[in-house]
Structures are given as C-alpha cells and as structure tokens.
Amino acid sequence: MAVSVETLPTLESDESVRARRQQRTIGLAIFAALSVGALVAAHDVPDWMDSGIQKWAQDRYKWSVVNRQSSKIFTWVFNPIADVLTWAVENTESLLLALRWPGVVALVGVIGWRTGGMRAAIAGAVALFGVGVIADWDLAMRTLAIMIVAVVIALLIGIPLGILTSRSDRVERVVRVLLDTAQVMPIFVYFSPATLFFGIQFPPAVVVTVIYALPPAVRLTNLGLRQVPVVVNEVGESFGATTLQQLFKVQLPMARRTILLGLNQVIMMAFAVVVLASLLGTGDLGREVLAALQKLEVGKAFAAGLGIVLMAVALDRISTGEKSKRHSRLATKLPTVSSRTAAMIAVAVPVLTVVVARLFDASVFPTSLHYDLATVIDDAVQWVQDNLRKGVPVIGGTQAISDFITMHLLDPLRDFLLWLPWLLVIVLAALAGWLSKGWRLSVTIALCLGLIATMGYDNKTLLWDRAMDTLSQVLVAIFISIAIALPLGMWAGRSDRVERALRPFLDGAQVLPQFVYLLPVVFLFSIGRAAGVVACVIYAVPPCIRLTSLGMREVPFAPREAAISFGATGRQEMRNVQLPLARKAILLGINQTMMMVLATVIIAALIGAGGLGLLAYRATAKAQIDFGLGTAGGLSIVLLAIMLDRLTQAWGTRSDNDRGA
Amino acid sequence: MTSIRRKGRLAIAGVLIASALAACGDDSKSSNGGGGGGTTSGPAITLAVNPWTGSAVNAYVAKAVIEANLGAPVEIIDIDENASWVGLDDGTIDANLEIWPSGHAADYETYITGKKTVVDLGKLGPQAKIGWYVPKFVIDAHPELATWEGFKDPELAKLFATAESGDLGQFTMGDPSYVTYDEQIIQNLGLPLKYVVAGSEAALLTAIDQSIADQKPLLMQFWKPHWKQAKVDLVEVALPPITPECEASLAAADGKYACDYPVDELYKAANAGLAAKNPAVFKMLSALQLTTDQQSEIGSYIDGDGMTPDAAAKKWVDANPDVWKAWLA
Numbered sequence: 001m002a003v004s005v006e007t008l009p010t011l012e013s014d015e016s017v018r019a020r021r022q023q024r025t026i027g028l029a030i031f032a033a034l035s036v037g038a039l040v041a042a043h044d045v046p047d048w049m050d051s052g053i054q055k056w057a058q059d060r061y062k063w064s065v066v067n068r069q070s071s072k073i074f075t076w077v078f079n080p081i082a083d084v085l086t087w088a089v090e091n092t093e094s095l096l097l098a099l100r101w102p103g104v105v106a107l108v109g110v111i112g113w114r115t116g117g118m119r120a121a122i123a124g125a126v127a128l129f130g131v132g133v134i135a136d137w138d139l140a141m142r143t144l145a146i147m148i149v150a151v152v153i154a155l156l157i158g159i160p161l162g163i164l165t166s167r168s169d170r171v172e173r174v175v176r177v178l179l180d181t182a183q184v185m186p187i188f189v190y191f192s193p194a195t196l197f198f199g200i201q202f203p204p205a206v207v208v209t210v211i212y213a214l215p216p217a218v219r220l221t222n223l224g225l226r227q228v229p230v231v232v233n234e235v236g237e238s239f240g241a242t243t244l245q246q247l248f249k250v251q252l253p254m255a256r257r258t259i260l261l262g263l264n265q266v267i268m269m270a271f272a273v274v275v276l277a278s279l280l281g282t283g284d285l286g287r288e289v290l291a292a293l294q295k296l297e298v299g300k301a302f303a304a305g306l307g308i309v310l311m312a313v314a315l316d317r318i319s320t321g322e323k324s325k326r327h328s329r330l331a332t333k334l335p336t337v338s339s340r341t342a343a344m345i346a347v348a349v350p351v352l353t354v355v356v357a358r359l360f361d362a363s364v365f366p367t368s369l370h371y372d373l374a375t376v377i378d379d380a381v382q383w384v385q386d387n388l389r390k391g392v393p394v395i396g397g398t399q400a401i402s403d404f405i406t407m408h409l410l411d412p413l414r415d416f417l418l419w420l421p422w423l424l425v426i427v428l429a430a431l432a433g434w435l436s437k438g439w440r441l442s443v444t445i446a447l448c449l450g451l452i453a454t455m456g457y458d459n460k461t462l463l464w465d466r467a468m469d470t471l472s473q474v475l476v477a478i479f480i481s482i483a484i485a486l487p488l489g490m491w492a493g494r495s496d497r498v499e500r501a502l503r504p505f506l507d508g509a510q511v512l513p514q515f516v517y518l519l520p521v522v523f524l525f526s527i528g529r530a531a532g533v534v535a536c537v538i539y540a541v542p543p544c545i546r547l548t549s550l551g552m553r554e555v556p557f558a559p560r561e562a563a564i565s566f567g568a569t570g571r572q573e574m575r576n577v578q579l580p581l582a583r584k585a586i587l588l589g590i591n592q593t594m595m596m597v598l599a600t601v602i603i604a605a606l607i608g609a610g611g612l613g614l615l616a617y618r619a620t621a622k623a624q625i626d627f628g629l630g631t632a633g634g635l636s637i638v639l640l641a642i643m644l645d646r647l648t649q650a651w652g653t654r655s656d657n658d659r660g661a
Numbered sequence: 662m663t664s665i666r667r668k669g670r671l672a673i674a675g676v677l678i679a680s681a682l683a684a685c686g687d688d689s690k691s692s693n694g695g696g697g698g699g700t701t702s703g704p705a706i707t708l709a710v711n712p713w714t715g716s717a718v719n720a721y722v723a724k725a726v727i728e729a730n731l732g733a734p735v736e737i738i739d740i741d742e743n744a745s746w747v748g749l750d751d752g753t754i755d756a757n758l759e760i761w762p763s764g765h766a767a768d769y770e771t772y773i774t775g776k777k778t779v780v781d782l783g784k785l786g787p788q789a790k791i792g793w794y795v796p797k798f799v800i801d802a803h804p805e806l807a808t809w810e811g812f813k814d815p816e817l818a819k820l821f822a823t824a825e826s827g828d829l830g831q832f833t834m835g836d837p838s839y840v841t842y843d844e845q846i847i848q849n850l851g852l853p854l855k856y857v858v859a860g861s862e863a864a865l866l867t868a869i870d871q872s873i874a875d876q877k878p879l880l881m882q883f884w885k886p887h888w889k890q891a892k893v894d895l896v897e898v899a900l901p902p903i904t905p906e907c908e909a910s911l912a913a914a915d916g917k918y919a920c921d922y923p924v925d926e927l928y929k930a931a932n933a934g935l936a937a938k939n940p941a942v943f944k945m946l947s948a949l950q951l952t953t954d955q956q957s958e959i960g961s962y963i964d965g966d967g968m969t970p971d972a973a974a975k976k977w978v979d980a981n982p983d984v985w986k987a988w989l990a
Contacts, residue, residue, distance in 0.1 A: 540826065
C-alpha cells in the first residue's frame with residue numbers, strides 16, 4: 001500500500017500546483033504578520049491572562065477536606081466505593097495467600113497452558129517463582145491482589161466504553177481526549193484528591209491504577225470492533241441478528257485478538273504505577289522499592305523492582321492468549337491430549353498443589369530458595385560509581401557529560417525559549433503545525449500554548465517560564481534519545497544478532513519501575529536537569545529502538561531485492577529503499593519516545609529537574625497549600641503533551657494526506 | 662470457538678475449586694501485622710509509619726507495649742506523611758506518633774484546630790532542628806564559612822557552584838514537601854547563592870556522599886536528628902538568631918524571613934475517636950515519650966544492625982521496662 005503511494009510519481013495539474021503555491025504564500029504572510037505583532041506585544045505573559053485556575057482548584061480541595069465526612073457525595077458515592085474496593089483487595093489477597101505459593105505458581109502455570117500453550121505455562125510459572133526467589137512473596141501477593149482488582153475494574157469499565165466508542169465517532173473523539181488527558185496528567189496530581197475521596201491504602205491506589213490502565217482497554221476494544229469487516233456485519237444482519245446478538249456472537253469474537261492485546265497493555269500500564277501508589281499506604285512490594293531508595297539502598301530497591309517486573313511478565317505471558325506455538329518444536333514433542341483430559345489436568349494440578357502445599361504448610365516462601373540480588377547490584381553500582389563518574393579517558397566520565405548537557409544543551413535552549421517573547425513562541429509553534437499538516441493543527445497548537453499562558457504564577461515566576469524550562473528538557477531528551485535509538489534501531493533492523501543482543505536490555509529498561517534507576521542516575525550525573533534528561537533517555541530509548549527496528553523489518557522484500565538487483569550496495573539500498581519505506585514506523589517511534597520522555601520528565605523532578613514536574617509533585621507533597629499550583633502545573637504538562645503529540649503524529653501521516661488531497 | 666470457550670470455562674472452574682479449597686479452614690492470616698500473643702482482642706489500633714526510621718521506632722515501640730499490656734492488636738500502616746493526615750481525619754489511622762510541626766502548620770490548622778477530627782497528643786520528646794549544613798571538610802579549609810556571613814563573599818560562595826547554579830553558589834534543598842525558608846533567607850541576607858531543589862531526600866543524601874567523595878563543597882538544608890548525621894561529619898552553618906521581627910514575618914508570611922530555623926518540637930496526634938474507641942490506648946499514647954538518645958539507640962538496631970523494626974522495638978522494650986511502665990501508670 002505504502003509502496004505504491006510513495007513510489008508513484010505524483011500527477012498534479014499546473015492549476016492545482018499554482019493554487020497550492022498561492023495558499024502557501026498567503027499562509028506565510030499571515031504568520032509573518034503575526035510574528036511582527038508578537039514582537040511588538042509584551043515580552044511576558046500579561047497578568048490579566050491568569051485564569052485563576054489555581055485558586056479554583058485549591059478551593060475545591062479545601063471544600064473536600066472540610067466536607068468529606070458530611071457531604072452526600074462522600075457518604076453515598078465515594079465511601080461505599082471505597083468499602084467495596086477494600087473488600088475486594090483484602091479478599092483477593094487472603095485468597096492468594098491461602099493458595100500458598102506453590103498453589104499460585106501452579107495456577108498461573110495452568111492458566112498459561114490453557115491460554116497460550118506449554119510455553120506460556122512455563123514462562124508464567126517460572127517468572128512467578130522468580131518473584132519469590134528475589135523478592136518478598138507475601139508483599140508481592142499484596143501487589144498482585146491490587147493489580148488483579150484494578151485490571152478487572154479497568155476491563156469492566158473499559159470494554160463497554162470501547163464498544164460505545166466504536167459505535168459513534170463523536171463519542172470516540174470526546175472519550176479519547178478525556179482518556180489522553182487523564183493518562184498524561186502527572187500521577188502526583190491525583191494523589192491528594194484520591195485520598196480525600198477514597199481514604200487511604202487500597203481504594204485510592206486502585207482508583208489511580210485504573211485511571212492509567214483504562215485507556216488501552218477502551219482504545220483496543222474500539223479498534224478491534226472497528227476492524228470487523230463490513231461484510232461480516234452485513235451477513236449477520238441479513239440473517240436477522242439483533243444488535244446485541246451481532247455484538248456478542250459476531251463482533252466481539254472477531255475482535256477478540258485485539259481486545260486481548262488491550263488486556264496485555266492494561267496489565268503493563270497498571271504495573272507501571274505500583275511503586276508510586278505505595279505512597280498511599282498499600283504496604284506492598286512498591287513500598288519496598290520506595291523505602292529502600294529513601295535509604296539509598298539501590299540493590300534492595302532493584303530486587304523489589306525486579307519482583308514487580310517478573311510479576312508483570314508472568315501475567316503478560318499468560319494473558320497474551322496466542323496459541324501460535326502449537327506447531328513449535330516443543331509442542332510437537334509433547335503428546336497431544338484430548339480436551340477432556342486437558343480439562344481434568346487443568347483442574348487437578350492446581351487443586352492437588354494447593355492440597356499438598358497446605359498439608360506441608362508451605363505458607364512462607366522457603367528462605368533457602370531466596371537469592372540475594374541486592375548485594376550483587378550494590379557492588380555493581382558501587383563499581384560503576386567509582387569508575388565511570390570521573391577520570392574516564394577521552395569523555396572524562398559521566399560528571400563531565402552531565403555538565404555538558406546542562407551548559408551546552410539545556411541552558412542555551414531554555415534561555416532562548418525564555419528570551420523569545422511568549423507570543424512569538426506560540427506563533428512559531430503554530431507555524432510548525434501549519435507546515436506539518438495545516439490550519440487545524442496550527443490552531444490546536446496555538447490553543448495548547450495559549451492555555452498554558454493562563455495558568456498563573458508559582459510564587460513570582462510565571463508558569464509559562466516553568467513550562468519553557470520543561471519544554472527545553474523534553475526537547476533535549478528527545479534529541480538525545482533519537483540520536484541514540486535511530487542508529488541502534490536501524491542496525492537491529494538489519495541484523496538478527498544485534499536484535500537478539502538488545503532485547504533483554506529493551507525489555508528490562510521498559511518494564512523496570514523508573515524509580516529503580518533514578519538513584520543510580522543521580523550517583524553518576526549528580527542532581528539537576530541533566531540527570532533528569534538522562535533518566536528520560538533511558539526510559540525513552542527502548543520503544544524507539546524497537547519501533548525503528550520493526551519498521552525496517554516490515555519493509556516488503558520485493559523493492560529491496562529490486563534495488564539490489566539493480567546494483568545498489570547494501571548501504572545505498574538501506575538509505576534509498578528501506579529507510580524511506582520504514583519512515584512511518586520510525587516516526588511513530590519518535591512519537592512514542594516523546595510520550596515516554598514526558599512521562600519521565602515529571603518523575604525527574606525527584607532528582608532535581610525542577611520545572612513543571614516539581615510543581616506537580618507539590619500537589620502531593622504540600623497539598624494544603626500548593627494543590628492548586630500543582631494542578632495548574634499538571635495541566636500545563638498535559639497541554640505540552642497534546643501539542644507535541646499532535647505535531648509528531650502529523651509527521652507520520654503527512655505524506656498520505658498531502659497526496660490524497 | 663466452542664472448544665476455546667469450554668476450556669476457558671473449565672479453567673475457571675479449576676481456579677474456583679482450588680480457591681475454595683484454599684479458603685476453607687483458613688486461619689493463619691486474618692489478623693495482619695501478626696499480633697503478639699493470643700491475649701489481643703477488640704478492634705485493631707492502626708499506627709502510621711512515615712518513611713523514616715524515627716517514625717518506625719515510635720510506632721513499633723508503642724505496638725510492643727500495647728499488644729503486651731493493653732490487649733489490643735496493633736496494625737502498622739506505612740504511608741506518606743501527607744496521606745497519613747487524611748487517615749487520621751477519617752479514622753483509618755488511629756495515631757501518628759511523630760509529626761514535625763514546621764512542615765505541617767496548615768494540617769494542624771485544618772484538622773486539629775479547624776475540623777477537630779484530629780487531636781494533639783502532646784510532645785514526643787525529641788527536639789528537631791532544621792538548618793544550613795556543610796560537610797566538615799569545608800569548614801576545615803574555610804573556617805569563615807561556619808557562619809552565614811562567610812557566604813557573602815562571592816569568591817567563597819563560588820566554591821559551591823555547579824553547572825545548575827552557574828556563577829553563583831548552589832544551595833541545595835531536598836524534598837520539596839519539607840518546610841523551607843531558604844529562598845527568603847538567601848534573598849533577604851543578600852547572599853550570592855542559587856536555590857536548587859534536589860527533589861527528594863534520597864537525591865540530597867546522594868549529593869552528600871558525592872560531595873565527601875570528591876571533596877567538592879556542598880551547602881544544603883539538613884536537619885537533626887537524622888541517621889546520616891551519625892555516618893558523616895556535617896557542620897551546621899550559623900544563621901542570624903531568631904528576632905521578634907522574624908517571628909512576625911513568619912506569622913505574616915510576608916517573605917521577609919531572614920533568621921535561623923525555629924526548633925521543631927516533635928508531637929503526636931490521634932484521631933479524635935480514639936479516646937472512645939480504646940481509652941487505655943489513648944491514655945498510654947498521650948503519655949508516651951522517647952528521648953532523642955532512646956530513639957537513636959533503637960534506630961541504630963534497625964539501620965546499623967539490620968534488625969526488623971518489630972524486633973528492635975521488642976529488644977528495647979524488654980531491656981527498659983521502667984521507661985514504658987511509666988506510660989501505663
């Protein structure tokens with residue numbers, strides 16, 4: 001598809017070319033006029049632009065603090081919800097503990113076997129067993145209980161919402177904006193309201209987790225249903241199926257694969273917030289990570305973090321639900337079993353395991369199986385700190401890199417953004433939007449930036465200035481990420497060996513809670529914005545490498561072969577055939593990179609990055625005083641994210657639209 | 662299609678049977694926290710532990726004493742400082758035994774004086790003090806930096822410069838949730854320093870280690886008591902003593918503060934319902950006091966000897982009956 005579009009010569013009449021040129025000239029003239037206007041206007045955002053949103057949010061917060069025992073919305077809505085959530089998590093937890101660890105492992109194995117075959121069974125069971133080996137099993141079960149409840153709720157809300165959005169474009173648009181906003185909003189902004197509404201411990205933790213886990217459930221259900229071919233729907237209709245029959249007998253089963261992919265994403269998103277949610281008093285594995293970091297015990301934090309990762313992997317393997325491995329070598333060696341026997345095994349194995357485990361009272365994960373990962377990691381971190389921070393030949397060590405990033409990348413860019421009159425920033429960004437896609441995008445961008453200007457002050461500093469600080473960090477982080485990820489991704493896309501070598505690093509860096517490597521980053525790069533940028537890069541590089549490599553691999557073989565048969569060298573073929581054809585996937589990778597950077601730049605406030613992230617953190621840390629300010633900071637991040645997202649997405653779709661028009 | 666569904670159903674059946682089996686005759690973990698001894702009864706008392714050792718010391722000592730003598734099970738909730746106020750407010754948390762007043766003036770006003778859902782249980786004992794600190798090697802090399810006036814010299818201040826602070830010296834602040842007048846103090850005393858927020862206590866502690874390892878000067882907000890004080894040599898920089906004008910400026914929050922930090926008298930707080938829920942526990946927690954020395958002794962069992970807070974508290978409670986018996990009188 002893309003091949004023909006990209007390679008066919010475009011035929012345009014002289015007239016349309018002329019019209020287009022004329023439009024372009026007019027557009028440029030308008031932007032030039034606007035720029036002049038921006039230069040003449042005030043350099044800083046004027047006072048009257050302050051929308052008072054900070055005070056509004058702070059007042060809402062205060063009202064909730066005062067009325068949380070008496071107001072009907074609490075006694076009739078929030079409190080019952082909180083009770084149900086507490087009940088659900090506590091019972092799930094006692095159930096998991098009652099199954100004893102061998103029972104849980106066996107159960108995961110059996111579920112994996114039924115959904116994904118022998119490989120999934122083994123992978124799931126081994127991963128879960130590993131949780132017990134490196135982390136505290138009982139705490140892990142509490143985390144698992146919270147995750148199970150949150151994932152179930154996310155599906156209960158997400159799938160119906162997905163069905164709804166698949167029926168109406170308008171609903172879809174509204175829901176998508178809401179979900180995007182909810183997901184990009186820094187988690188710190190949710191904590192204080194969540195505790196006021198739902199109390200402490202499990203209920204607010206589940207609620208916050210659901211907020212982040214919901215979007216993929218909605219998005220992929222919607223996508224799956226929309227992908228059901230029209231013909232299939234018509235066949236159902238002609239056989240007289242009702243709408244509901246259609247939905248449950250035809251559409252949902254056909255969308256099953258995509259929805260399952262959604263489940264998988266839901267689980268991943270849920271696990272991403274475990275660590276921070278422990279601030280609310282969940283007392284689970286996430287708290288182990290935070291408590292260890294608070295005492296600079298990186299090894300301990302890493303072990304607990306890896307426990308969380310392994311649990312996510314276990315659930316991932318058994319929820320993927322792809323039985324494609326049926327014809328693999330492993331499967332053919334195993335004797336095939338009839339479905340009746342399979343069912344018997346599926347019931348018998350966990351039951352027997354639980355019985356045996358309880359007979360031998362295996363309530364505690366055996367300490368003899370415990371592996372002390374913490375010391376190993378601590379030694380490694382110490383070595384890295386001793387040897388890489390200073391005195392490395394040529395580059396001078398990480399400290400020098402850190403100083404370079406601050407002084408030669410971050411400072412100039414931030415100072416430049418602050419030096420520009422604020423309106424000029426908006427005009428220039430809008431111009432970029434117009435050049436990328438057109439007027440609509442240009443207006444969206446101007447609107448996003450314009451709204452940031454209405455967010456008011458932090459003490460005496462404009463939130464606009466904080467936003468420019470954060471924007472400079474985001475841009476530098478994206479730039480460095482792409483500079484690292486693109487070459488690696490291209491290399492991995494052309495060599496299986498490189499791909500294999502990179503994979504464990506990619507998987508690990510992406511699933512490991514960001515907190516675990518925040519401290520090592522500070523060890524190496526010292527506190528400040530540069531450390532924040534490095535943390536962003538670590539988190540953002542993996543998806544970019546992965547998508548670039550994937551894009552390169554998905555290029556059809558025919559055009560590449562054609563190029564080679566015409567005598568192109570490997571390098572020429574890559575540059576002139578493979579790369580252009582993989583462009584879309586690569587641009588998608590850049591979009592993902594940016595979202596990852598934005599997610600991390602907030603948490604980077606904990607290691608000295610300042611900016612909007614620090615404001616958002618204050619919504620949690622000093623809610624009584626700064627909740628309004630933190631909310632305004634969080635909203636500014638959302639606006640920055642929407643702007644950058646739409647812009648990078650436009651690059652990915654531009655060529656098609658231009659030529660289709 | 663059907664086969665997939667049937668298998669799914671069977672798997673679910675298996676799960677259910679297994680769980681039913683597990684649930685029946687289940688007894689071991691209904692009371693979390695693993696209450697001490699079989700004498701505990703009545704509703705559990707929940708104590709908050711905020712993320713530092715001192716907070717755990719108080720709570721686990723109280724737990725040991727309550728469970729052994731007052732017959733109520735105690736549940737510990739590890740939770741963020743700010744979230745614990747919400748728990749105190751609605752009664753999910755019965756008491757928090759270590760609150761630093763300077764950081765929670767607004768909470769005190771809202772919950773204790775305002776809503777009256779939380780009550781002040783009196784002083785814990787230790788006096789805490791926030792201040793400006795530098796590692797000792799800095800003072801050894803430049804004795805004049807022992808007081809704030811030394812920092813007026815731009816050349817000396819520049820010793821503390823980093824890439825973040827440029828030509829000025831860097832003043833490092835840790836967790837933004839802690840109380841801070843540092844920006845005001847710097848500005849009102851006219852010091853050539855730039856205020857930089859490290860973002861978390863952990864990041865600040867890392868900065869201390871790096872400063873000492875590299876012998877690169879560091880100026881920061883730090884406090885006593887803190888476990889790090891026992892491990893590294895830190896010296897407090899003398900700030901101007903507190904004047905009536907400073908106190909007035911603090912009350913007015915006019916941004917003109919230019920003095921040292923006031924002493925923090927750590928206090929305890931409980932949910933207002935605790936007195937009715939368990940009067941004996943309420944009385945005991947009101948009487949509970951630990952000295953700074955006692956707190957750091959128990960703390961050293963945890964941080965130094967690697968004991969669990971539970972075991973550390975029991976060890977101390979067993980060795981010092983006369984101290985806690987006074988709380989029960």
